[in-house]
Amino acid sequence: MRMKPVATPSSARLRQLALLAALLCGAALFQPAVVQAQGNLEINTPAIASLRSSMQSRHAQLAPLYASGAIGLAADGSIALRDAAAVPLAQRAGVNNLVAAENADRSALYREVARANQHPEWEADIRNTFATRWIERAPAGWWVQRGGQWTQK
């Protein structure tokens, strides 16, 4: 013969636990909405500012190389020397240095944006987002990499 437990102390504690679990589930559901409501990523840190200004000043030297097709915007968010013949032999080492320095800054930029937003694991997503935007916003005449192929915009 079984006794039906009617409001024993342990069933009261059980109800408390269930309530706590329900509250936690609710909090889990609301978390993304809070993040999304902010709408902006943090990009105003000293590290990001110094990368931005370094890339900005380098761009004066890169712009004619984009225009001549010597370098292009790669699909992975970097830049690449795509037509070495467009650069006079004597200047090739200099161009290689420029490309390497730009790519180092770009990698650091993607990492720093992810870190500035307390999500280092976002680095690859941020790199992909930048890669798409660099290519979409490139002016006509520049070379960009799409689906593994170089095409001129």
Add this chain to the structure above:
Amino acid sequence: MFTSRLRLLAMALLTASTAAACVTINIYFPAAAAEKAADRIIDEVWQAREAGKAGKASQPAAGADSATAAQPEE
């Protein structure tokens, strides 16, 4: 015995919901916000193009070595 098993179930639920909260926070990537941030940075980096052309007159006249002279002749 019956209630202790229920309590165990409640504990399991609690653990699961806590884990779910962590996973939710980590997976979420704000794609639209990232795109906006990228555009702001790209604007700033590429805006310098015209200013760079204007400032070309003040190019250093020193050494015609390959490391500094990166522009193809125009």
